[in-house]
Amino acid sequence: MLKAVILIGGPQKGTRFRPLSLDTPKPLFPIAGLPLIQHHIAACAKLQECKEILIIGSYTTTQLAQFVNDMQKEYHVIIRYLQEFTPLGTGGGLYHFRDQIRAGNPSAFFLLNGDVCAAFPLKELWTFHEERPSALVTIMGTEATRQQSIYYGCMVREASTKAVTHYVEKPNTYVSTLINCGVYVCSLQVFQTMAEAFQRKQDGFYSANGQNSPHPGYMSWEQDVLAPLAGTNKLYAMQVTNWWSQVKTAGSAIYANRHYLELHRPKQPATPPCHILPDVFLHPTATVDSTAVIGPNVSIGAGVTIKAGVRIKESIVLNNATIHEHALVMYSVVGQDASVGEWSRVEGTPSDPDPNKPFAKMDNQPLFNSDGRLNPSITILGAGVVVPAETILLNSIVLPHKHLTRSFKHEIIL
Numbered sequence: 001m002l003k004a005v006i007l008i009g010g011p012q013k014g015t016r017f018r019p020l021s022l023d024t025p026k027p028l029f030p031i032a033g034l035p036l037i038q039h040h041i042a043a044c045a046k047l048q049e050c051k052e053i054l055i056i057g058s059y060t061t062t063q064l065a066q067f068v069n070d071m072q073k074e075y076h077v078i079i080r081y082l083q084e085f086t087p088l089g090t091g092g093g094l095y096h097f098r099d100q101i102r103a104g105n106p107s108a109f110f111l112l113n114g115d116v117c118a119a120f121p122l123k124e125l126w127t128f129h130e131e132r133p134s135a136l137v138t139i140m141g142t143e144a145t146r147q148q149s150i151y152y153g154c155m156v157r158e159a160s161t162k163a164v165t166h167y168v169e170k171p172n173t174y175v176s177t178l179i180n181c182g183v184y185v186c187s188l189q190v191f192q193t194m195a196e197a198f199q200r201k202q203d204g205f206y207s208a209n210g211q212n213s214p215h216p217g218y219m220s221w222e223q224d225v226l227a228p229l230a231g232t233n234k235l236y237a238m239q240v241t242n243w244w245s246q247v248k249t250a251g252s253a254i255y256a257n258r259h260y261l262e263l264h265r266p267k268q269p270a271t272p273p274c275h276i277l278p279d280v281f282l283h284p285t286a287t288v289d290s291t292a293v294i295g296p297n298v299s300i301g302a303g304v305t306i307k308a309g310v311r312i313k314e315s316i317v318l319n320n321a322t323i324h325e326h327a328l329v330m331y332s333v334v335g336q337d338a339s340v341g342e343w344s345r346v347e348g349t350p351s352d353p354d355p356n357k358p359f360a361k362m363d364n365q366p367l368f369n370s371d372g373r374l375n376p377s378i379t380i381l382g383a384g385v386v387v388p389a390e391t392i393l394l395n396s397i398v399l400p401h402k403h404l405t406r407s408f409k410h411e412i413i414l
Contacts, residue, residue, distance in 0.1 A: 002126070003052045003106045004044040005094065006037055008114035010058030010087050016249045016367075019382040019399050020333060025063050027055075027114045030318065031253055032260035033281035033299050035067060039260060040112050043120035045075035050110070052078040054100060056093040057114070058086065091219035095194045102188055111221075113182030117256040118244040119263055120183060128238040129185040132162075136190045136234040137226065139164065140183040142244050146174055153180035153222050155230070157237050164237050167230035169222040178237065180222070181244050190225070193234075197224040250333050251351035251378045257316055258297040274306075277313075301336070314350065324389070332379040335400065340381075341389035348378030349395055367397075367412075374410045 008027040017026050028035040034042075037055065044050045053071075055064065064081045072079050082100060084093045094101070094111070101109055108129060110122055121140070129138040141155055154175035156166040168175050197219060205216040219225070229235040243259050245252060261279035273288040277295030282288065283302045292310040294300070301319040306312070309326040318336040323329060327340045331348035340346055369375050379393055382400035387393060392407040399414055 001051050001104060001106045002047060002049040002108055002110065003054065003101060003104075004040075004050055004110040004112065005101060006040050006053065006055045006112050006114050007090060007093065008037060008055055008057035008059065010084070012058075012087060017247075017253075019397065020250055020253070020335070020380060022400055023336070023383045025059050026247075027057070027059075028064075028067055029247075029253065030299065030301060030316070031117065031247070031257050032264065033283065033301075034260075036117070036247060037114050038071065039117065040114065040120065041071050041075060041079065043122055044110060044112075045077050047122055047126075050077065051104070051106075052080070054097065055079070055081045055114075056084065056097055057081075058084040058088075058093075086215055087218070088215065089218045089220050091194065091197070091221035091225050092215075092217045094221065095191070095198055095219060096217060098191050098194070102191070106188070108185050108187050111184040111186055115247050116182045116244065117247055117260060118181065118183065119242040121240055121242060122183075122185075124240075125183065125185050125238055128162075129187075129236070132236050134233050135236045136187050136193060137229060137236070138185045139226070139235070139237045140181040141178045141237040141239045142181050142241070143177050143239070144179045146177055149177050149179055150174065153226070154178065155180060155237050161233075162236050162238065163233050164226075164230045164235040167222075167227045167235065169220070169227065178239060180226075180237075181240070182246075193229060194219070194225055197228070200224075249351070249377070250380050251348075253316065253333065254297075254314060254331060254350070254378055257299055258314070261297055261299070283319075307342075318383075333381070335381045335383040335385060337383055338381045338385045338387075340387045341391060343389055344387050344391045344393070346379055346381065346387060346393045347395075348380075349376035351377050374412065376410070 027037045044053050061083050068079050068081050082097045129135050150171050153169045155164045155178045156176045157164045202216050245256055247253055247256050274290050274292040280295040281299040285302045286300045286304040288306045289308040291308045292306050294312045297314045298312050299316045303320040304317050305322040307325045310323045312329045315329050315332045317334045320336055321334045321338045323340045325342040327344045329346045331350050332346045376395050380397045384401040385398045386403045394409040396408045397412045
């Protein structure tokens with residue numbers, strides 16, 4: 001038997017995802033028509049050996065209860081949400097709920113970060129792990145560019161055995177182009193290593209009288225567990241060439257949307273309601289005028305209304321939004337219940353990886369550059385935003401429930 005654990009953090013994280021995370025918890029943000037972590041759940045549920053999926057985070061139980069209920073019915077696997085009593089870091093929550101993970105004595109468990117998107121090759125990862133009897137943890141790794149690798153966990157591994165000899169989380173200087181994907185297989189014995197790390201944390205907390213130290217249960221999986229395991233022949237890495245990306249910003253959601261649509265080609269209706277340029281996810285309850293042109297790489301949520309002559313590409317339109325006649329939406333996220341007036345133009349700038357650089361990943365840039373100006377990025381309309389007719393909105397972010405009165409370029413509308 002196997003289990004899976006998905007780490008989703010809490011509302012105090014994901015600040016770069018605002019304003020989209022103001023009304024929808026980031027793990028439930030729809031990408032390619034499914035909540036972000038549903039892609040993880042679907043990948044785990046495909047493995048017959050996986051009998052239970054535990055979601056660990058510090059969101060309130062009420063925020064996830066309905067989602068967990070829906071997922072259990074859809075995938076016929078035990079799914080539970082375990083709420084941390086306080087944010088405990090990437091390792092603290094895992095250690096805190098160790099008894100729930102060990103219950104039933106699974107032979108191993110998958111550990112997945114909730115903010116990564118990938119074609120999850122879990123079967124191959126598990127097989128790789130099983131072939132190495134000394135492995136406590138096997139990391140899924142991928143190649144990054146030399147310049148970008150320092151923003152991730154970097155690993156050096158032995159060429160023949162694939163054992164990780166050195167691991168550094170977000171190093172200051174170049175270490176290696178092999179980076180951690182945030183997807184793991186762990187043996188239950190890893191909790192003994194975590195117990196030692198936990199003890200070190202406790203000792204440090206109490207010897208410093210709690211000064212300058214987070215909660216004593218706070219633990220970083222990467223720094224307190226993986227880094228010490230490197231070089232002990234207990235940490236291994238399987239390198240994959242499949243697509244992989246993190247979702248840190250709204251721009252990375254648009255990029256992930258494109259790849260998930262390609263991975264899980266949505267079944268198009270026999271007679272599409274309008275002109276569709278694949279790949280497009282269209283919710284069955286959306287109302288689309290036959291003269292609209294949608295695609296490529298667009299997701300349309302439930303209850304959306306798209307009127308005559310509308311053009312949408314490279315965008316995500318959330319539930320119950322309305323796009324009025326002849327409006328254009330490109331490289332944008334339109335929030336739920338938002339309204340885009342007729343003949344309006346809502347446009348952002350794609351922040352895709354450099355196509356000329358092999359292994360390039362998303363540059364999750366800060367909102368502002370060194371001059372204090374807004375970096376060009378996708379346009380975001382928060383929930384309930386109203387864009388009047390004949391308005392241009394370019395590279396801008398609009399917070400929820402604003403009623404715009406004019407055009408904006410390169411601005412955050414508070």
